[in-house]
Amino acid sequence: MINLLKNLVKARSTADVGELQAAKVLADYFENLPVDVNVDNFDGNRANCNVRVKSTGEKPALLFVAHIDVVPPGDQQWDFEPFAGIEQDGKVLGRGSADMKAGVAATAAAISEILAEGTELKGDIIFTAAAGEETDSCGILRFVNNDFDTLPPLAGIIIPEPTGFDIVTAHRGILWLKITTKGKTAHGSMPHEGINAVVHMATLINALKDFKIDYPAHPQMGDCTMSINQVHGGNATNVIPDNCTINIDIRPVPGQPHQDIIGQLQSVCDKLTAADKDFQAEIHIDRSVGAMESDNNSEFIKDFSKITTGAGPITVVYTTDASHLTDLNIPITIFGPGETSVCHKPNEFVVIEEVQKAKEYYKKIIKHYLT
Numbered sequence: 552m553i554n555l556l557k558n559l560v561k562a563r564s565t566a567d568v569g570e571l572q573a574a575k576v577l578a579d580y581f582e583n584l585p586v587d588v589n590v591d592n593f594d595g596n597r598a599n600c601n602v603r604v605k606s607t608g609e610k611p612a613l614l615f616v617a618h619i620d621v622v623p624p625g626d627q628q629w630d631f632e633p634f635a636g637i638e639q640d641g642k643v644l645g646r647g648s649a650d651m652k653a654g655v656a657a658t659a660a661a662i663s664e665i666l667a668e669g670t671e672l673k674g675d676i677i678f679t680a681a682a683g684e685e686t687d688s689c690g691i692l693r694f695v696n697n698d699f700d701t702l703p704p705l706a707g708i709i710i711p712e713p714t715g716f717d718i719v720t721a722h723r724g725i726l727w728l729k730i731t732t733k734g735k736t737a738h739g740s741m742p743h744e745g746i747n748a749v750v751h752m753a754t755l756i757n758a759l760k761d762f763k764i765d766y767p768a769h770p771q772m773g774d775c776t777m778s779i780n781q782v783h784g785g786n787a788t789n790v791i792p793d794n795c796t797i798n799i800d801i802r803p804v805p806g807q808p809h810q811d812i813i814g815q816l817q818s819v820c821d822k823l824t825a826a827d828k829d830f831q832a833e834i835h836i837d838r839s840v841g842a843m844e845s846d847n848n849s850e851f852i853k854d855f856s857k858i859t860t861g862a863g864p865i866t867v868v869y870t871t872d873a874s875h876l877t878d879l880n881i882p883i884t885i886f887g888p889g890e891t892s893v894c895h896k897p898n899e900f901v902v903i904e905e906v907q908k909a910k911e912y913y914k915k916i917i918k919h920y921l922t
Contacts, residue, residue, distance in 0.1 A: 552660035552910060553643065553903060555580050557636035559652040560645035565623045569596025570682040570690070573619040573652075577602075577680055580659055584666055591693070599690045601698060602678040604662060606921065610674035611706040613920055614881075615913075616691065616872055617655045618684030621647035622895050629897045642900045649889030653901040654711025654909065655680050657888055661913035674921040675703055684872050688840065691872040699879070706920050707851040707882045710873055711909065713889030713901070718856055720864040720884055723772060724842035724874055726801040726809050728816070730755065733831040736793040745791030746829050749784040752795035755832060756782075758819055764812055769804040771866040775812070776802045798837070802868060805844035809836075843873040843883065851882035858919050859886065859912050867891075886912070 555576070562573035574590045577600045581588045591599040600619065606612075624633035624646050631637055633646040643653070662676055679698075681690030712719075732752045737745025756779060768774045777799060784795030801812060813834060820832040845852060847864050856862060864884075869891070873883045888909035889901040 552656050552906065553638065555659060556643050556648065556652055556656035556906060557638060559619070559655060560636035560643065560648050561634055563634045564620050564647065566620065566683070566686050569598065570619045571596045571598040574598035574600040574680065577619065577655065577659060580663070584663060586662070586666070593693065597682045597689060599682055599694055600680045601694070602662070604666065604672065604676040606672035606675045608673075608675070608703065610921055611704040612675035612677055612702065613917060614702070614705050614708045615658045615676070615678040616708060616710050616876065617651055617658060617678070617680045618682070618690065618872060619652065619655060619680045620682055620685050620690070621650065622685050625897065627897045631898070638903070641903050643903060643906070644898070644900045646899055648899050649713045649901040650894040650899070651712050651887065651889070653889045653906045654713065654887035657906050657909035658711050658913055660910045661917060664910070665914060665917055670918065670922060672921045674706065676917060676921065677702055681872060687838065688872055688875055691875045695875060705879075705881050707855070707884065708873070708876055709913070709916065710871055710883065710885040711887035711913070712871055712885050713887055713891055713894060714867075714885055715890050716860055716886065716888070716908070716912075718860065718862060718864045718884055718886050719867050720847055720852055721771070721805060721844035721866040722842065722870055722873070722885070723775075723802040723804055723868050724807075725838055725840040725870045726803055726812060727837040727839075728799045728801065728813070729796055729835045729837050730799065730816070730820070731794055731796045731833050731835070733833070734791065734793040734795075737791040739789035739791060742791055746793070748792045748795040751830050751832075752782070752784060752797060754823060754830070755820065756797065758823060762819060764801070764815060766804070766807050766811070769866070772804050772868060775804050775807055776868075802870070803842055805842040807842065809839050840870055840874045841877060843871070843877050845883045849882045852884065854919065855884050855886075855916065858915050
């Protein structure tokens with residue numbers, strides 16, 4: 552299991568490289584086991600690895616959904632090579648070690664050991680390790696669109712993201728918007744002949760500084776959040792800019808319609824246009840992913856808690872591929888090894904003892920629901 556994890560870390564799977572190598576590493580792990588394995592290669596170097604353990608079919612199946620892509624190591628200095636897959640002081644170090652190749656390795660090892668023990672399964676195990684979770688969720692969307700109709704009924708879905716073994720049953724969504732102000736270009740020495748899109752963007756940013764999206768707060772997550780995180784405008788110092796763009800990261804809460812948010816921002820732009828006929832702004836959607844919330848009173852969630860830590864479910868503010876599975880109306884839990892505090896940062900690591908603990912939890916879950 553730990554060698555698998557180290558090899559997965561070594562298989563650099565950032566968006567520019569793709570997930571194909573990591574998918575092959577995972578597929579090779581299952582090569583001599585009685586499972587159906589498929590590396591679904593698409594768009595050149597993108598790939599999902601899909602695994603299925605067939606059973607007698609007497610019970611509903613379990614679906615494990617992971618991702619094998621990782622974010623880039625970034626420009627900040629690391630204390631070690633990000634993709635070396637080093638084992639040191641009881642930890643595996645490297646980009647993706649926690650997020651979420653530890654969960655991938657623990658799930659694979661749990662399946663392997665269940666098979667080695669000769670456990671008779673009455674329900675199938677389905678495991679997909681998908682591409683693109685950190686960017687556009689292309690892998691899970693492909694799985695849902697192409698593969699889901701071939702699956703048996705499901706008892707529940709487990710997503711082995713790094714939660715520090717908290718049982719997560721709800722999280723925010725994503726709405727990434729791009730707002731562009733339009734102007735009129737002119738020579739920098741004659742600004743009166745142009746319309747400065749950057750100046751108009753400054754007006755919009757000031758209007759949004761204290762803007763609050765109107766929607767009831769979620770009992771656990773609180774309010775929807777909004778952050779202006781990028782500004783792009785102008786081509787040269789001596790040219791009046793005819794466009795300027797901001798990128799906004801909005802994190803809606805469960806049940807919050809994305810179009811309502813866009814409508815509220817459009818109202819802000821409309822007011823600025825009414826006050827200045829030269830003000831023009833256009834809103835475009837870059838990414839839209841719904842929030843996720845499972846029913847904590849479902850038998851699956853209640854049993855899952857008893858089988859694992861005994862703790863009650865919690866909510867988190869980040870987003871996972873679970874958002875693309877909510878329409879299936881199947882209970883979802885997010886539960887796995889590693890701490891979110893080390894994700895997307897330099898010197899990422901996971902404690903080996905936690906990976907081993909995760910494997911045992913997943914074995915208990917499989918045996919409870921499928922035997």
